Amino acid sequence: MTTQLEDLSPANGSEAGTAPSPPSDMKVWIDGAVVDAADAKVPVIDHGLLYGDGIFEGMRIFGGGVFRLDDHMRRFESASRALAIDLPGGIEAIRGIVLETARAYGAPNAYLRLVATRGDALGVDPTQCGAPRVFCIAAQLTIFPAEKRARGIDLITSSLRRPPADVLDPRVKSLNYLNTVLAKHEARLRGADEAILLNQAGMVSEASVANVFAMRRGCLVTPPVTDGALEGITRMSVLDIAKRAGIETAEKSLGRFDLFDADEVFLTGSGAGIVPVGSLDGRKIGRTRDLTDRLTKEFERFGRENSTAF
Numbered sequence: 631m632t633t634q635l636e637d638l639s640p641a642n643g644s645e646a647g648t649a650p651s652p653p654s655d656m657k658v659w660i661d662g663a664v665v666d667a668a669d670a671k672v673p674v675i676d677h678g679l680l681y682g683d684g685i686f687e688g689m690r691i692f693g694g695g696v697f698r699l700d701d702h703m704r705r706f707e708s709a710s711r712a713l714a715i716d717l718p719g720g721i722e723a724i725r726g727i728v729l730e731t732a733r734a735y736g737a738p739n740a741y742l743r744l745v746a747t748r749g750d751a752l753g754v755d756p757t758q759c760g761a762p763r764v765f766c767i768a769a770q771l772t773i774f775p776a777e778k779r780a781r782g783i784d785l786i787t788s789s790l791r792r793p794p795a796d797v798l799d800p801r802v803k804s805l806n807y808l809n810t811v812l813a814k815h816e817a818r819l820r821g822a823d824e825a826i827l828l829n830q831a832g833m834v835s836e837a838s839v840a841n842v843f844a845m846r847r848g849c850l851v852t853p854p855v856t857d858g859a860l861e862g863i864t865r866m867s868v869l870d871i872a873k874r875a876g877i878e879t880a881e882k883s884l885g886r887f888d889l890f891d892a893d894e895v896f897l898t899g900s901g902a903g904i905v906p907v908g909s910l911d912g913r914k915i916g917r918t919r920d921l922t923d924r925l926t927k928e929f930e931r932f933g934r935e936n937s938t939a940f
Contacts, residue, residue, distance in 0.1 A: 659765060667767070677751055682808070685709040694939060697936060712801075715746055718764055727766050729940045745765050749762050789816065794858070800855065824840070841859055841860060841862045843898060845922075886911075895907040
């Protein structure tokens, strides 16, 4: 069963006013054991729930291994230090949790969501929290259906702006995702699949949950972290693959004009993979799909070769 985790609204299968049940095949590591999603409980005073006070990693299982596990663990540990959240047992214990969850789920290809919150407290003061809480989710995830990928997804430019790094550093994958949730909601209300967020200077930062790439005049370009882009693991992998293939790459600012002028535009993310873009704000973009298709094939092989078996 493939579950579109990001779109469980009443219009997509549940009755109005009724919360959808967790998918029966979703597994969760929590409190030292892997359980069915319906049996995984978090207290209502968890700081992650009340204040978005926590961090996460989205990871992929490729062919029976966790893709770039060490890179994900490094980023997760760095985020925990930035937010002063002490990981129970340290990063090696967290690594073991990820692998245990993957083994228990058992599927050769799947999605993992690792989360750490500061713990429990009613009140914003982080010093009042108890022990940090960690849980890890394993499930199937399809963000964009095959037919959307085949023709290229539709983007809009969100009216929202990406917060600057001195407000919320994009290198920290915190649970503060309201900005991107609202951008995604805006895209759906306007009949699109995804939204592009601009920074305070009007340059492209990223999509709501993905990095942005544009092939323009022979160079594959993606916005730098200083423009509000996440240091994505899939982003990093695509840059590596392209460089090895002799394709010129650059991390530099992109405006909306650059996307309209590009030969190809695609998004990347752990959940989505590589996703071709067909339009922006109702206007067709891109002239070919050659590089996007080539990188997609190479990424599948690269994913299997760079995964840690469980």
